[in-house]
Amino acid sequence: MTALLMLDLLTRRFGGITAVDALSMRLEAGEIHGLIGPNGAGKTTTLDLISGLTAPTSGRMWLLQTDVTGDPAHRLAARGIRRTFQNLKLFTDLTVLQNVMIGLHANGTTGVCEAIISTPRQRREEEMITRESMAALATVGLADQADRPAAALAYGYRRLLEIARAIVARPILLLLDEPAAGLNASEAETLVGLIRRINAQGVTVLLVEHHMDVIMAACSRITVLNYGQKLAEGTPTEIRSDETVIEAYLGRAGLEERISAYA
């Protein structure tokens, strides 16, 4: 297997707090990798580092053997790293379709003058962007909502819209930050199906999630963080039986309860 993404001793400090502490990690191409840990373990900061929204204090990061340490977010996005946000960052004043179209920004080339003159090339590009965006909306099941304002969507639909915006540009790595937060059991089940379908199209997924049933159902490997450090890594079965993980994160009773609920 080839490593899609490699983190080497990646560290991020905020003042006196070390949010991510010397994290080394490998994402294999084509896997769905879970990233779990208690609140404040550094999961979201890890996603911020990988997506370039935060620059690392030290350490290195490689994407497909290219050193991309410290690259800004827009360049990493153009290289194929896309993400969703835990607290939903939609362009709420725009329509659902326009939100997704913005995800294709890096795939377009036309600028101010071409838009003003409305050249044939510009119109073709707009048609392409609209077509691809509608296809992404269809993938997540929001095609019939295309012309509604994003702010008018129900909560679960907003989560799906973020995913559509992230996958429309056919990324190689998709970072999902708690996509199941606030969803009910059947919505979460649909979400797992969606993540699997996206993964089947060749998208490697890094999934941060508190819903253990979603993690256990979707992931082939899991990394556990605690206080910014890697606590454990392995298959769902290994993680379930890992003593340190159970102590630090799940609590014995909690884990058994969750597993029995899922099984």
Add this chain to the structure above:
Amino acid sequence: MVLVLFILVPIVYPQEYVVHVLGLAIIFAIASLALQLLLGFAGLLSIGQAAFLGIGAYTSAILTTTYKLPFELAFLAAGLSAGIASLTLVPITRLRGVYLAVATLGFTIIIHLVLLNEEWLTGGPFGILNIPWPSLGPWRLRGETSIYYLCLAILVATFIALRRLIPSRFGRALQAIMLDEDAARASGIDLTYYKSQAFVVAAVITGFAGSLFAHHSQYLNPNDFTFWKSIEILLMVAVGGIGSFAGAVTGAFVVTLLPEFLRAADEYRMVIFGAMLIVFMGLGHRGLAGLFSAVAVRVLQRRPLAEQAPAPGLSRQ
């Protein structure tokens, strides 16, 4: 329909004064359209627009007086020089909100001082006199009416250009930045590049407006381009309604013409003008454009506003 009205005005009211003031309002409408792009669609609060207006005006005036260049060239050079000048703002595009506003305010103050003190170039406090009427190819546009129509044509072109820009890749990038910077970055948008480009586009348009201003007044004075002018342009956008191009044009007319209408009130006119601004702003940040659309919705639906949005207390009964 509105355009027909604009075209008819000089025919119905051929008084030079009326046409002159309306021409001035049209020029400011162009400038406020440019600020609307920045403020209403990129969330960039600029109090530096008078500087670009001044740079455009002086470029055009100097090229047509000292260097005797034709108006068409001077007009293009005005947009170009304002656009190039705006590149000096690239380092401050990372600032937000009030900080950006204050930095652009500083830019206006500097440009005003340059216009005031570089006498060899700008004529200093005496300004530039005898700026020629504009020419278009073989035609020389003499008189208030012909320059009025020239300004109107540029206004319409600017309006159409900006309306096309908003639903484009560029326009979407600006709106994305305005609505959520992190999500815009994660979607592949380079913030500094697009904010800078927004400033350049707005500066070029404002430079064009400055050129028209120079040839419309035929006289330039540095005091036309103090930070007060920047504030006035901001007022036009705010009164008209942030986020609406039609609102920016309306706002420019209100802010330019209202003090003229209030001339009868003599020394109280600025007091009344100030009070009206407060009332306009009290209507909410959507300004006149928001007011018109709210009224239109009410008229079209033919029912009182209270029925559309019942108060929480009433709906519980």
